[in-house]
């Protein structure tokens with residue numbers, strides 16, 4: 001590996017697949033006078049499985065979800081190129097491949113900004129230890145929320161247990177910061193860029209990853225469109241949904257929809273991979289309010305982004321309790337380990353038409369409306385009384401927008417072991433009559 005005069009820094013990407021509005025990229029560039037390179041690790045076992053019970057194994061991520069993530073990585077590679085650097089995509093465990101890359105490049109610091117849930121913190125510790133052996137620092141940044149934990153008016157250990165209390169405190173004393181402007185050009189030797197490109201090409205040509213790419217291109221004719229994973233596609237969606245079609249102005253009235261492309265923003269897939277930052281969406285809402293209209297709908301999209309913040313902070317606050325059967329409250333869950341009932345639920349053969357339609361849509365597209373998710377989850381955890389964690393694992397495996405805090409937090413909430421003060425059970429038939437009045441959704445996905 002040819003060397004360079006200024007020692008480089010690395011930015012290790014996980015759920016932050018962008019170079020825009022990214023404190024880790026800015027800090028790494030400052031520490032290395034622009035000699036900064038991105039790195040991303042794809043586990044050897046990208047299609048590993050999780051065994052929930054005897055005879056019940058789920059893939060950790062569907063081929064379609066992995067393919068969608070690869071599209072986001074393609075976009076990230078292009079973005080690093082466009083600012084004069086490169087993304088080095090490696091295959092293997094971070095604690096093994098990152099220290100080796102650090103040694104090859106002579107890097108002095110590694111900057112990273114994951115959603116700090118339990119597994120990510122453990123991984124940070126392993127990588128930090130491996131890097132310390134070589135005298136290199138792992139620098140972590142708080143990047144995944146609109147409002148950083150350090151800017152909250154309370155320490156993370158005192159995160160309110162109920163969302164409304166959190167919202168009131170935030171609304172009283174926090175402002176959503178403006179996105180950080182993107183860097184325009186870095187200073188990375190051509191030899192390093194070429195080497196990183198060649199290494200990444202070799203990694204990304206694996207047969208399993210090629211299969212995943214194909215899976216991500218399949219489109220069910222009943223679905224409105226196939227969202228690609230790249231940042232460019234997310235920016236296009238924001239432009240169309242907010243500005244071109246003015247859907248933001250009506251969002252509060254449409255957001256409980258079930259069929260169609262525009263009843264909600266569908267920005268979750270890009271927010272989950274971090275190709276778009278929540279601050280960037282919030283900035284678009286503010287601009288729309290200045291230039292077009294400020295109403296309940298524009299407030300409500302910000303309110304939903306605050307729910308996202310809340311669950312990111314929640315998973316960080318509760319660590320392993322976020323994944324425990326008894327939940328954050330340590331309540332006794334009603335969860336039976338009933339493999340047959342679970343299989344009927346996930347294959348959409350429960351006999352309950354609304355639930356079955358939701359599960360078919362999820363399996364066919366990797367996406368489901370919020371109303372659909374609430375009903376499907378409530379039915380499994382409350383009506384069928386099956387272990388809610390199995391449902392959370394299935395959503396994690398299938399959802400293109402899987403995001404650890406929002407998924408596990410919402411599951412706990414619906415299952416009655418989290419922070420729903422009312423602990424409701426959805427009457428899925430009444431819900432179907434109310435939100436699918438003419439039965440079109442059930443006919444489409446039934």
Ligand SMILES: Cc1cc2nc3c(=O)[nH]c(=O)nc-3n(C[C@H](O)[C@H](O)[C@H](O)COP(=O)(O)OP(=O)(O)OC[C@H]3O[C@@H](n4cnc5c(N)ncnc54)[C@H](O)[C@@H]3O)c2cc1C
Nearest residue numbers: 264265266267268304305308370373377402403406407410
């Ligand atoms: C059981 C269950 C599991 C869920 N799993 C996930 C998940 O893995 N990833 C995920 O992003 N969301 C999850 N949600 C929350 C919500 O359903 C999705 O964020 C939303 O449906 C995505 O569609 P959208 O982008 O069109 O949302 P919009 O209605 O347009 O909302 C805008 C954004 O606000 C955020 N948001 C909206 N509702 C919620 C919510 N209830 N909790 C947290 N953030 C929210 C999302 O980032 C979303 O993109 C889950 C909800 C339930 C009930």
